[in-house]
Amino acid sequence: MAKNSSRAVGRHFLQIPGPTALPDRVLRAMDTPIIDHRGPEFARLTKKCLEGIKTIFKTSKPVIIYTATGTGAWEAALVNTLSSGDKVLMVETGQFATLWKKMAEKIGLKPEFIATDWRQGADPKAIEAKLREDKNKEIKAVCVLHNETSTGALTPIAEIRKAIDAAGHPALFFVDTISSLASTDYRHDEWGVDVSVGGAQKGLMLPPGMSFNAVSDKALAANKTAKLPKSFFAWDDMLAMNKVGFFPYTPATQMLQGLSVGIDMLHEEGLDNVFARHHRLAEATRRAAKAWGLENLNKNASQYSPTITAILLPEGHDADKFRALALEHFNISYGASFGAYAGKYFRIGHLGDINDTMLMGALAATEMALSLAGIPHKKGGTQAALDYLISAHGSAAKQAAE
Numbered sequence: 001m002a003k004n005s006s007r008a009v010g011r012h013f014l015q016i017p018g019p020t021a022l023p024d025r026v027l028r029a030m031d032t033p034i035i036d037h038r039g040p041e042f043a044r045l046t047k048k049c050l051e052g053i054k055t056i057f058k059t060s061k062p063v064i065i066y067t068a069t070g071t072g073a074w075e076a077a078l079v080n081t082l083s084s085g086d087k088v089l090m091v092e093t094g095q096f097a098t099l100w101k102k103m104a105e106k107i108g109l110k111p112e113f114i115a116t117d118w119r120q121g122a123d124p125k126a127i128e129a130k131l132r133e134d135k136n137k138e139i140k141a142v143c144v145l146h147n148e149t150s151t152g153a154l155t156p157i158a159e160i161r162k163a164i165d166a167a168g169h170p171a172l173f174f175v176d177t178i179s180s181l182a183s184t185d186y187r188h189d190e191w192g193v194d195v196s197v198g199g200a201q202k203g204l205m206l207p208p209g210m211s212f213n214a215v216s217d218k219a220l221a222a223n224k225t226a227k228l229p230k231s232f233f234a235w236d237d238m239l240a241m242n243k244v245g246f247f248p249y250t251p252a253t254q255m256l257q258g259l260s261v262g263i264d265m266l267h268e269e270g271l272d273n274v275f276a277r278h279h280r281l282a283e284a285t286r287r288a289a290k291a292w293g294l295e296n297l298n299k300n301a302s303q304y305s306p307t308i309t310a311i312l313l314p315e316g317h318d319a320d321k322f323r324a325l326a327l328e329h330f331n332i333s334y335g336a337s338f339g340a341y342a343g344k345y346f347r348i349g350h351l352g353d354i355n356d357t358m359l360m361g362a363l364a365a366t367e368m369a370l371s372l373a374g375i376p377h378k379k380g381g382t383q384a385a386l387d388y389l390i391s392a393h394g395s396a397a398k399q400a401a402e
């Protein structure tokens with residue numbers, strides 16, 4: 001917003017990696033009268049959401065819906081399956097992995113943290129090696145983030161499953177899929193995940209305040225003997241009430257209205273099309289950054305995130321000042337930077353209800369802001385993204401014509 005103005009004109013470009021901009025259809029679905037949360041209409045809504053969300057996690061097992069942000073669903077995964085003093089194996093992929101590890105410590109677990117340089121995802125080989133060392137099978141769970149939102153690294157979950165199996169280790173397998181679910185392929189059942197943790201405000205295109213645990217039979221069995229204290233997050237009460245279409249307490253009724261429509265929208269577009277769109281927009285963003293001559297924080301090209309790109313600024317340039325300038329002049333918000341790289345990079349979120357044209361607006365704003373901020377870069381990042389998107393659409397159109 002201009003300094004002498006009290007109004008920002010037009011739509012804000014919310015390029016943070018969640019919460020993401022809400023589609024109007026989701027907003028309209030939530031802008032409806034409150035209905036009785038113990039009545040028959042509500043039971044129908046609950047059942048539609050509980051069945052629908054399974055198709056997003058690709059599971060035939062129950063998914064538990066919490067009135068909590070993703071952080072709540074992290075806690076739910078741990079307290080429902082583990083006991084005080086249990087060892088868990090985690091990987092320091094970035095800020096969110098670090099927060100989950102701190103939570104594990106606070107609730108009485110003993111996390112072993114595999115260090116990384118915050119410039120890549122989790123390494124299946126490192127996990128396999130740690131599990132092989134654990135001769136007494138003291139590690140009760142392996143916890144990884146599918147997409148590390150703070151750095152833009154996507155970990156191959158099927159390969160982590162293979163690593164656990166190759167080590168012949170009985171540990172449970174927990175995956176945070178908060179910033180990947182409904183944006184890139186995710187297969188709870190096929191990948192043998194025991195608890196998948198999801199959140200509403202990223203690829204699912206909902207406001208913050210709802211989160212998920214998709215569970216396996218093995219996780220449900222662990223729940224029977226897990227001793228960590230739990231009440232609000234207890235699976236058993238939830239599952240019993242969900243069977244009849246209700247919750248043990250008042251759920252976020254309007255969020256469920258939004259979720260029902262959000263899931264419809266994902267299936268109308270087609271999940272594979274949703275995933276292809278996210279991968280295309282991510283590639284276009286990376287090409288822009290490369291053409292600007294700016295470095296991707298993620299050094300591992302096989303683990304690039306489809307939902308967020310972290311771009312390093314040249315030494316001596318403050319990314320927080322850059323973000324403030326871009327907001328003031330071009331009405332765009334980027335994600336912040338963390339850890340040892342705080343102030344050194346900014347993150348472009350390209351997930352949720354976003355199309356090619358919206359992304360190009362964001363990249364054009366970024367190129368203008370780079371110039372205005374006097375950050376050394378080459379011209380032509382926006383053009384490189386345009387060229388890529390034209391060719392991607394061209395080959396899609398050709399395929400359709402054949």
Ligand SMILES: *Cc1c(COP(=O)(O)O)cnc(C)c1O
Nearest residue numbers: 069070071096147149178179199
């Ligand atoms: C956003 C996010 C979280 C935290 O979710 P909240 O809804 O802010 O509690 C956890 N993990 C990942 C990977 C995220 O992107």
